[in-house]
Amino acid sequence: MAKLFWVEDQSHWIDRFSAVLKQADLDGEPNHLEVYKFPEAAKQRIAVMTDQHKPDLALLDAHMNGSDQAGFSVSRALLKKWPDLPILYLSEHSGTEIEEQAITQNDAQDFIAKHQRNIEAVLCWRIKAALKKRQAQQQGEQARLRSGSLEIHTDSWEVFWKGVKLMNPHNPKRPLAPTPRKILRFLVERSPRPLSTEQIADLLEADLERFSYANYRQHIKTLRSAFDAAEGHSGEFAELCQQGRGIVTFGDAHAYFWKSDS
Amino acid sequence: MAKLFWVEDQSHWIDRFSAVLKQADLDGEPNHLEVYKFPEAAKQRIAVMTDQHKPDLALLDAHMNGSDQAGFSVSRALLKKWPDLPILYLSEHSGTEIEEQAITQNDAQDFIAKHQRNIEAVLCWRIKAALKKRQAQQQGEQARLRSGSLEIHTDSWEVFWKGVKLMNPHNPKRPLAPTPRKILRFLVERSPRPLSTEQIADLLEADLERFSYANYRQHIKTLRSAFDAAEGHSGEFAELCQQGRGIVTFGDAHAYFWKSDS
DNA sequence: TAAGCTGGTGAATAATCCGTGAGTTTTTAT
DNA sequence: ATAAAAACTCACGGATTATTCACCAGCTTA
Numbered sequence A, B: 001m002a003k004l005f006w007v008e009d010q011s012h013w014i015d016r017f018s019a020v021l022k023q024a025d026l027d028g029e030p031n032h033l034e035v036y037k038f039p040e041a042a043k044q045r046i047a048v049m050t051d052q053h054k055p056d057l058a059l060l061d062a063h064m065n066g067s068d069q070a071g072f073s074v075s076r077a078l079l080k081k082w083p084d085l086p087i088l089y090l091s092e093h094s095g096t097e098i099e100e101q102a103i104t105q106n107d108a109q110d111f112i113a114k115h116q117r118n119i120e121a122v123l124c125w126r127i128k129a130a131l132k133k134r135q136a137q138q139q140g141e142q143a144r145l146r147s148g149s150l151e152i153h154t155d156s157w158e159v160f161w162k163g164v165k166l167m168n169p170h171n172p173k174r175p176l177a178p179t180p181r182k183i184l185r186f187l188v189e190r191s192p193r194p195l196s197t198e199q200i201a202d203l204l205e206a207d208l209e210r211f212s213y214a215n216y217r218q219h220i221k222t223l224r225s226a227f228d229a230a231e232g233h234s235g236e237f238a239e240l241c242q243q244g245r246g247i248v249t250f251g252d253a254h255a256y257f258w259k260s261d262s
Numbered sequence C: 001t002a003a004g005c006t007g008g009t010g011a012a013t014a015a016t017c018c019g020t021g022a023g024t025t026t027t028t029a030t
Numbered sequence D: 001a002t003a004a005a006a007a008c009t010c011a012c013g014g015a016t017t018a019t020t021c022a023c024c025a026g027c028t029t030a
Helices: A011-023 A039-048 A069-080 A097-105 A119-138 A178-190 A195-204 A213-230 A236-242 B011-023 B039-048 B070-081 B095-104 B119-139 B178-192 B197-203 B212-230 B236-242
Strands: A002-006 A032-036 A055-058 A088-090 A110-113 A144-147 A150-153 A159-160 A171-175 A247-251 A255-259 B003-007 B032-037 B057-060 B086-092 B110-113 B145-147 B150-152 B160-162 B246-249 B255-259
Touching: A002 A011, A002 A039, A011 A032, A011 A088, A011 A119, A032 A039, A039 A069, A055 A069, A055 A119, A069 A088, A088 A097, A088 A119, A097 A110, A097 B119, A110 B011, A144 A178, A144 B160, A159 B236, A178 A195, A178 A213, A178 A255, A178 B145, A195 A213, A195 B095, A213 A247, B003 B039, B003 B070, B011 B178, B032 B039, B039 B070, B057 B070, B057 B095, B057 B119, B070 B086, B070 B095, B070 B197, B086 B095, B086 B119, B095 B110, B110 B119, B145 B178, B145 B246, B150 B178, B150 B246, B178 B197, B178 B212, B178 B255, B197 B212, B212 B236, B212 B246, B236 B246
Parallel strands: A002 A032, A002 A055, A055 A088, A088 A110, B003 B032, B003 B057, B057 B086, B086 B110
Antiparallel strands: A144 A150, A150 A159, A247 A255, B145 B150, B150 B160, B246 B255
């Protein structure tokens, strides 16, 4: 559960974004949102918060109630207590001195303009990215990609399905081979969008002359049997794929996609 | 002197920003700007760049010459060589899928819309902030290393495995040779990320012409037999490596990685 | 019903990886 | 300058991985 600490003085922005933020898929769980309309109230709250309430990320408006510095004072209060807390600004004053101050002097992780195309989505992407970065730093750089029961350690490239490490189906003592594991990663990263043969070839930096659809199919087969092996050859994964989850064919265009099982 | 690596396919943007970027006060010194108009040219250049040319920051356009992926392929080439290089996108397509891909999948440090108020200044602020963050990260490295049964005294460069000092396998009276020692240290420092031949060559500040994969392999062999010797030639370490711990081949990219035994 | 398509499969082949020993060159210490 | 140590090169071979091929089943369309 991601805990967000949000300070915003204008009600209409709160109305507009709170539902989006609560429901955004940041870590697969529902988010907890703590909103304050006044910087003073926020600061008082920060003073009494314990580590157990520590937010994962703060979202601030820089300019509030007529003062340029209101948001920054909240930021200072937060950073004093938790120096590594990522702070994002959400402001109407992009391109101004406020942005400069936020970025160069107040250790802002990001500064997002309120007035822009598709702002809700942009906000979610950036919060997600900030959380991811934070997590990577915290966990000693343990980069992980998760989707349902699947977990890919993107550093050591180990892949776990329901907690079991995926192995090479032809030789259970050996780990999943490089190309299949890359393909799996790309599929999960782009989930639930499909990846055509050409796109995979591009991502693999393979020659399109060499990398054919037959080829792609073969690697998908390897992957599927690796999943099956991890489940003790029970055929569960094959069933899952039948039901349109796991590794699924797209229907045409020689494409496959990954869909989380949960 | 900050070195910037910039890929941008449209001349008018290059004209508009190059002077600004050259003269921006990023670290108190004049900046060095390397500009490419074609992703292919950029990638070719990256392939032959050595550590001494390593840029401090890359500025990419995502969408170039009609392809959405052109910028990302440059990003991949850069990150493959220098995994911690900060990458900023400068794009006309903010709020679109391109931004999403950049931020959530391509480890973008930032994504800056070309069309915005005061863009020149914003660009400089953000570049400066990214460089500052990078520097702060680099300084936070530790002085002593421990990983499972392995301990490296980074001051005296002695290496202990299960409390036994690793010696040169060819001559048990002599300490482990410098290059294997360094390689082991880099592997452990980056654990559990793999280190390709290219990256090791970079870290050793060796010439890529000289430092080949065969070479790397040979040092790995030396290391493994040093571990084996420390265990009284029992073959335990070889077994450990078989099981994916200790010094492990990555299975791709001519890379190895270290994984703690505990 | 056949032809054309997609997508799954096993087996065969091709390519690559990686460990290895032996030898050569470069570096270092005396 | 000399010798020892370290770094590097090279080529081989077994193992592993990637790719190709031929075939089959199911579906759609003429």
